[in-house]
Amino acid sequence: MKKSLLAAVSIFSSVFVLYAQTEPQKSPVMEKSPAPGVHDARKQPAQTGPPPPILQGTAKSEAPSAKRPIETNAKPIDLSNFDTAVKPADDFFMYANGGWLKRTEIPPEYSRWGSFNELIEKNNDALHTIAEKAANTPVDPKLAPETQKVGDYFTSGMDEKTIESLKTQPLADEFKAIDAMKDRQDVLKEIAHLHSIGVNAFFEFGAGQDDKDSTREIAQAVQGGLGMPDRDYYTKTDDASKKLRDQYVDHVTKMLTLLGDNNPGDEAKKILALETKLAESSRTRVQLRDPIKNYNKMSVRDLQDLTPDWNWSNYFNDIELVAPGDINVHQPEFFKAADAVFKSTSMDDWKAYLRWHLINAAAPELSKDFVDEDFNFKDRILHGTQQIKPRWKRVIISEDGAIGEALGKLYVGFYFPPEAKARALELVNNLKAALADRIKTLEWMDEPTKQEALRKLAAFTVKIGYPDKWLDYSLLTIDRGPFVLNAMRAAKFESTRDVNKIGKPVDRTDWGMTPPTVNAYYNSNMNEIVFPAGILQPPFFYANADDAINYGGIGAVIGHEMTHGFDDEGRQYDAVGNLRDWWSPQSAAEFKKRSQAVVNQYGEYEPLPGLHVNGELTQGENIADIGGVKLAYAALQKALDKNPQARQQKIDGFTPEQRFFLSFAAIWRQKSRDEDQKLRLTVDPHSPARFRVIGPLSNLPEFQKAFGLPDGSPMVRAVDKRVNIW
Numbered sequence: 148m149k150k151s152l153l154a155a156v157s158i159f160s161s162v163f164v165l166y167a168q169t170e171p172q173k174s175p176v177m178e179k180s181p182a183p184g185v186h187d188a189r190k191q192p193a194q195t196g197p198p199p200p201i202l203q204g205t206a207k208s209e210a211p212s213a214k215r216p217i218e219t220n221a222k223p224i225d226l227s228n229f230d231t232a233v234k235p236a237d238d239f240f241m242y243a244n245g246g247w248l249k250r251t252e253i254p255p256e257y258s259r260w261g262s263f264n265e266l267i268e269k270n271n272d273a274l275h276t277i278a279e280k281a282a283n284t285p286v287d288p289k290l291a292p293e294t295q296k297v298g299d300y301f302t303s304g305m306d307e308k309t310i311e312s313l314k315t316q317p318l319a320d321e322f323k324a325i326d327a328m329k330d331r332q333d334v335l336k337e338i339a340h341l342h343s344i345g346v347n348a349f350f351e352f353g354a355g356q357d358d359k360d361s362t363r364e365i366a367q368a369v370q371g372g373l374g375m376p377d378r379d380y381y382t383k384t385d386d387a388s389k390k391l392r393d394q395y396v397d398h399v400t401k402m403l404t405l406l407g408d409n410n411p412g413d414e415a416k417k418i419l420a421l422e423t424k425l426a427e428s429s430r431t432r433v434q435l436r437d438p439i440k441n442y443n444k445m446s447v448r449d450l451q452d453l454t455p456d457w458n459w460s461n462y463f464n465d466i467e468l469v470a471p472g473d474i475n476v477h478q479p480e481f482f483k484a485a486d487a488v489f490k491s492t493s494m495d496d497w498k499a500y501l502r503w504h505l506i507n508a509a510a511p512e513l514s515k516d517f518v519d520e521d522f523n524f525k526d527r528i529l530h531g532t533q534q535i536k537p538r539w540k541r542v543i544i545s546e547d548g549a550i551g552e553a554l555g556k557l558y559v560g561f562y563f564p565p566e567a568k569a570r571a572l573e574l575v576n577n578l579k580a581a582l583a584d585r586i587k588t589l590e591w592m593d594e595p596t597k598q599e600a601l602r603k604l605a606a607f608t609v610k611i612g613y614p615d616k617w618l619d620y621s622l623l624t625i626d627r628g629p630f631v632l633n634a635m636r637a638a639k640f641e642s643t644r645d646v647n648k649i650g651k652p653v654d655r656t657d658w659g660m661t662p663p664t665v666n667a668y669y670n671s672n673m674n675e676i677v678f679p680a681g682i683l684q685p686p687f688f689y690a691n692a693d694d695a696i697n698y699g700g701i702g703a704v705i706g707h708e709m710t711h712g713f714d715d716e717g718r719q720y721d722a723v724g725n726l727r728d729w730w731s732p733q734s735a736a737e738f739k740k741r742s743q744a745v746v747n748q749y750g751e752y753e754p755l756p757g758l759h760v761n762g763e764l765t766q767g768e769n770i771a772d773i774g775g776v777k778l779a780y781a782a783l784q785k786a787l788d789k790n791p792q793a794r795q796q797k798i799d800g801f802t803p804e805q806r807f808f809l810s811f812a813a814i815w816r817q818k819s820r821d822e823d824q825k826l827r828l829t830v831d832p833h834s835p836a837r838f839r840v841i842g843p844l845s846n847l848p849e850f851q852k853a854f855g856l857p858d859g860s861p862m863v864r865a866v867d868k869r870v871n872i873w
Contacts, residue, residue, distance in 0.1 A: 161671035163711040223696040236860035240840040243812035258530035261817025293553035296625040304542030317629040339465035345638030348504040354648035356672040361724030364648040366474040370481040381426035398524035414499035428484030454486040512631040531822030549637035551661030552618040563680040581781040596734040606722040608675035613662040669711035671720040676708040695803035698783040699810030707775030714767040773843040774873035804853035
């Protein structure tokens with residue numbers, strides 16, 4: 148009953164993350180949706196900066212004046228991670244990471260394991276400590292108000308005895324309401340209610356910035372309603388897809404059996420049939436990457452004409468959206484087909500479908516039988532994960548999704564030193580200067596387009612560490628009662644905040660990730676780059692390391708997010724975040740020629756036998772990877788120009804340039820299970836980790852020079868095939 152990773156920004160924004168998490172770092176329950184209410188959680192007196200970690204028993208060494216990063220034994224360059232039997236010219240990913248790959252086993256509770264996961268684990272340990280301290284701190288009005296909610300949420304999640312004894316009892320009223328439906332008007336009312344507690348049944352609806360007026364939030368209607376990760380799982384006819392559909396039906400059957408349904412097998416088949424109809428009218432992941440085709444703003448009357456068999460006014464009333472205004476209907480053809488499904492589906496089938504989507508959303512916060520079956524399909528079958536995470540870790544993940552800014556506020560008070568933020572901002576400014584230099588000297592872009600690009604770059608908003616204004620959770624009730632009800636109330640709180648945005652000016656203080664998140668993102672509508680405190684640690688960022696290490700790590704991350712502003716999607720938005728064509732036809736044609744070369748290059752990669760990277764789906768991320776490392780290298784050269792002595796200094800036997808590329812390879816160190824890799828080749832816009840290293844570096848003459856690689860090497864693309872955009 149949580150928002151997705153980026154729901155706080157909006158599930159409808161053009162947001163590009165650095166790294167798609169393996170397993171959800173937020174519990175999948177109650178994904179973002181609007182709900183009744185008028186409270187704007189940010190319309191409170193500004194609470195700026197990180198708070199003191201006011202928890203009883205906090206040691207002096209943990210006071211705000213002595214903030215400390217997460218402890219780590221990571222070395223910037225660890226020679227034991229290398230495989231020197233592999234030449235840098237043949238496979239730089241294996242050269243830099245082969246030793247680690249040989250000795251490392253993927254932990255049974257993960258479907259892939261690498262640098263991101265190692266840091267996520269350290270952050271989870273830190274959050275665990277904070278939550279336990281909060282749980283053991285008596286209520287005191289002098290304490291930070293977040294302390295009680297953080298402690299109570301954790302306590303309710305750890306109360307396994309109560310969770311097991313209650314089973315689905317806390318949701319009894321929800322199931323009664325579904326069973327009491329008598330007609331389609333009741334169905335729509337129930338869909339609206341489920342949306343209000345974060346269950347995205349049938350379709351998705353919420354607030355998002357107007358793509359052509361980024362100062363305003365408007366209503367957004369989007370395809371949805373599926374129980375499997377992607378529409379392709381319903382539509383492909385190969386044997387593997389057919390087998391997965393059978394496994395899905397078996398999974399739904401087991402979940403409905405646990406609920407006590409009388410004919411769970413028949414219901415599961417009908418649920419699959421209903422979802423298949425929705426999938427068949429849904430756009431593919433590649434089609435969804437076109438922001439122009441996803442912009443279809445229409446009046447309520449036009450939307451009503453599109454779906455004549457359900458009443459949008461009733462839906463808006465049920466979510467207490469008084470003035471919906473114009474609505475961006477991302478996929479009109481989906482809603483036209485959904486109208487036919489709405490009309491033709493029987494009441495019994497609707498009841499089964501809505502029961503399924505409620506329990507599918509709530510399962511991780513329920514008793515062990517639901518948790519285990521939920522894990523079996525979503526993690527074991529889809530990702531190949533062998534073992535469920537321990538309860539405390541699942542509760543921390545759920546809490547970060549539910550009240551992430553409350554937990555994060557305490558986290559940064561303990562663990563995010565001010566010097567980390569200052570150093571990161573310095574790196575950002577240096578990367579911006581490198582990109583400005585690059586734009587000015589581009590041989591393929593004409594002058595008018597260059598000036599527009601420079602204006603967009605100058606307008607970038609930079610967010611580092613944590614929000615300037617924290618969410619006010621005072622109207623959210625969190626107690627030590629049923630865990631699933633805390634999750635539901637948190638989802639409704641977020642949904643209330645979301646629906647209240649519609650028709651209002653955009654709040655540019657919003658964050659789409661919580662402070663402890665090990666990730667980063669670029670938001671086209673905001674024209675902003677965001678780096679949470681969680682990622683500003685080794686192996687991405689070392690407070691005391693040489694410039695080469697930090698430019699190769701967090702510098703490449705910064706460059707990646709900046710480049711998203713100028714990838715195939717991001718380039719379609721202007722300096723203020725509006726979807727506007729600011730490119731001359733000649734420059735646009737030159738860009739498309741170069742971006743097609745990226746598509747072609749990555750489409751050749753074959754992570755598993757017979758399965759290739761989808762060059763179209765991963766195009767934007769690949770452009771950002773190539774541009775990010777190139778810009779970070781240019782920024783490093785500027786830093787070395789100011790310190791000639793450092794340029795001549797070898798550390799661990801490597802030049803600064805070599806350390807830069809080794810640091811870059813280290814952040815993408817990773818192993819994956821085959822099941823996870825197969826799934827991600829369908830749904831993930833990022834290339835597999837190995838190709839995020841060899842793909843960009845094989846295009847860079849700077850890399851070839853740093854390691855003295857001969858022409859014709861596997862790690863050196865032919866000059867006429869090299870990709871050179873940013």
